[in-house]
Amino acid sequence: MALETRPLGRTGIPVTTLGFGSAPLGDLYHRLDDETARGAVAAAVEAGVTLYDTSPFYGHGLAEHRIGTVLRGVPRKSFVLSTKVGRWMDPLHQPADGNTQPPNFAGGQPHPARLDYSYDGAMRSLEQSLIRLGVDRIEIVLIHDVDVYSHGAAAVEGHFKAAMEGAYKALEQLRSEKVIDAIGVGLNEADMCERFALAGDFDAMLLAGRYSLLEQPALDSFLPLAQEKGIGMMLGGVFNSGILATGPVPGAKYNYRDAPPEILERVAAIQKVCEAHGVTLADAALKFPLGHPAVASLVMGSVSAEETKRNRAAFDRPVPASLWSDLKMAGLLRADAPTPA
Template identity: 40%
Template sequence: MAPRLSDRRRIGETGLELPVFGFGAAHLGELYARVEESRSHATLQSAWDAGIRYFDTAPWYGRGLSEHRLGGFLRTQPRDQFLLTTKVGRTLKRPANPAQFDRSPWVGGLNFEVVFDYSYDGIMRSYEQAMQRLAIDTIDALVIHDLEAAYHAPDAFAAHQRDLVASGMKALEELKAAGDIKAYGMGVNTSEALEKVASQVQLDFALVAMPYTLLDQSSLYAGLKTCIDNKTSVIIGAPFASGILVTGSGADTKYGYDNAPAAIQQKVRDIEAVCADHSVGLPAAALQFVLAHPAVAAVIPGAARPEEVTQNIASLQAQIPSAFWADLKAKSLIDPQAPTPSGSN
């Protein structure tokens, strides 16, 4: 049976239960294209009207724009009817020269410079700034964001890790103990980060972007197994691998937040052929595949227009025959040990 919007799963050993399907607000920060204010609001309204009640954002998304837009919508809704997560580890400040400031990689976004800080003070300041941008005084869970080698020079990366272990975690533990947040986790983009960085501290959940998708199960035997062993839940943040698993193969498709390489394009074409044989939509396969893993509590695909919300929900609820998953495994297009919605490995 396909998942339902009303289904909820517990996060770690906390009292927080998240809907299995949420809304990832990164696209409202204007990564690939500008998003009109009216379209941003219409997209969020469409998600709300459809019954989505879990929303995720971050200071990094549009350098504050995503939080402003999401909070501007959610603050008009009853607070006890939705769940909200955002991220810490970055604070924002006015650039020295606003007129010449480069907002990249965001096509749009806001004119604020990012400062990485994973210390006690940095976590607390990031949390307080986020609430002000959101105009909401309660956040359900916080995510340590982008503490990975790819985002920092080697010396800075090591220093940030030390800051988190020495004092940053204390901030999160205090907020959780006081009831200000219900849980905390770490966002990761690589299998290495999931296995080596996230495991250095005790977490309620890991927000995993790229290492577990229909195209990549590299974290299956190490990172995800560690999550199960540590009773750390997983939220899948990029079920469409940043684009290609919803757009399909073709020119200008995105994978890993960049243009999709030829090998990925070919693998997607091979999966599309199996989809065609079984009359299964590629986005439906992508969403339902990740939710079948026992560590996964929720999936949060993004959307930048109302019709994308509608399409995502339809993909979540589509019926997929067991033979489809068996065929993908037979053709070595997914790992033979990867859990699938049919329940067979």
Template identity: 40%
Template sequence: MTTRTFEKRRIAQTDLEVTTLGLGGASLAGIFSAVPADQARSTVAHALDMGINYVDTAPQYGLGRSEHLMGDVVRGANPRPVISTKVGRRLRPVDPAAQDKGNWVDPLPFDQVYDYTYDGIMRSHEDSLQRLGLERVDILYVHDIGVATHGTEANAPLWQQLASGGYRALRELRDSGAVKAIGLGVNEWEVCMDALALGDWDVFLLAGRYTLLEQTALEPFMTTCLARKASIVVGGPFNSGILVGGDKFNYAKAPDDVVTRVRAIEAVCKSFNVPLPAAALQFPLTHPAVCNVLPGPRSPAELDGILAWWDIQIPNALWTTLADEGLLAPGTPVPGGLA
């Protein structure tokens, strides 16, 4: 098995360098359909064998399942990859018969409790280390805070928890060296701007808002990250599947206008003999604030498919043609200039 050589990019002003392709741990935990434990572990091992050095997980994923499975592989890895997990949800034991499983198939027997307080974040960090079986993680993200998850009314007291104590906990963990970087892991860029008003952050894991299909995060968020020297990990590069031939966008059936736009983008890709998923996967890295793209394959075979798209050489003219046809937002960085 041949290890690949990936470009690495530095996270903010830390000493962490991550490969530009990473491995997300949500799908491995069995969202919407089951993933056998051995298959999940094999996928993580295959990613590390291929040279990927950044993996991400969270307590929410499979309600503890993802952290357990990923820890099984990362513990024995040499060199150990950069690993991130998340805070903001604590897990509470529950009778499986009364459990709210959400979209998880065969999760562990826990319910989740939102807690962004100082004590909640400290406890969440320690609990994650125990589930992972690791003495440290490198990056902690505040998970799914914001109105997209909680609604305006419910989010206000949770945000106050973060502002009045949770952020201080994260700073203490970073300043003590317990973690090397802190950030948010969310699906909306607006809450990241709110976070930047609280203080300094190293990296934001933003899903779905800077993709080949959607560049709503470009201004003011991504330009602010450049000015504040914060990095961005792009999650959900396929926008819930619509950019790999699926019918989902933002976890729901794609509306007609989105389908029409995808078809227009795909037509440009076909004119350059480039598969749409390859362009979707590689597009986010055209922005200088982006350090990593984080897809979530469910098996070694799916990962091999992603790597095949990753290897496709994309001519600069494809990006400029998309810009010329109004299929990229004005100001989107493309090789040689801006859209």
């Protein structure tokens, strides 16, 4: 069965409901050898995935290099690229302690990142991405990580102001010149997505972890606003960093940290309902977010061809409507959450 294709909001850019997320290709948590990393991308191409999301931050350019290596052998019109701005690499100035690795990344390129939401910083970041990816254009460009999770409450206001006065104006200009097709943000927090949506004219956004089977804070006001404005939504972190894939096992990750007891308990309850319907927790977690009309694609990370194939196979397995109603009856899913037909 072919993957479903949806338009990315008002842009009309067609993207598959399964997208490829490249954070793991930057050696997130563990080092990957190049052959394995490239195999994960090649398997996505073979599976019919058309949306590929990346960022200079992922391994300080390593993920972009690896994706570009594979996609350079694929007809350019057959896929859509999304990358991010907000950091550029500075290989000529090494830090005094010699540590060039981004947080949570076990490896990556030996190029320290410069956080920069200015106009010139965005232009420099995008230029570097084009070179690493080996392409002459990128369809979707997102302002990356302007949120409390990434910078702390004390710093986020300054970064928001800098991004709107700098990076946003750069991307707006490139869009008007038709150098890029869509602009947006890639964030970890729904309320910051909403602030950007109200402050500027954005086409697409990538939200990580805040609209999942486990939690739906984006449903309060942001997703209705995105739908109203025609902002095409890409969702990352639909497993909440792992726990909705692994289940409530010891050491399960939730938002990049060990899951606390209350999260383990809630996930165990959700899993029990899923099993009663003969559905795995992971399959339910993949299908649920696609019930919202603003959501165009789930951007799924992968570390191997086998994992890519498993993600793809899950999209063909049916989930009964009664599962969603039972989760709502049990208070494990918001009553107002739209669910897949």
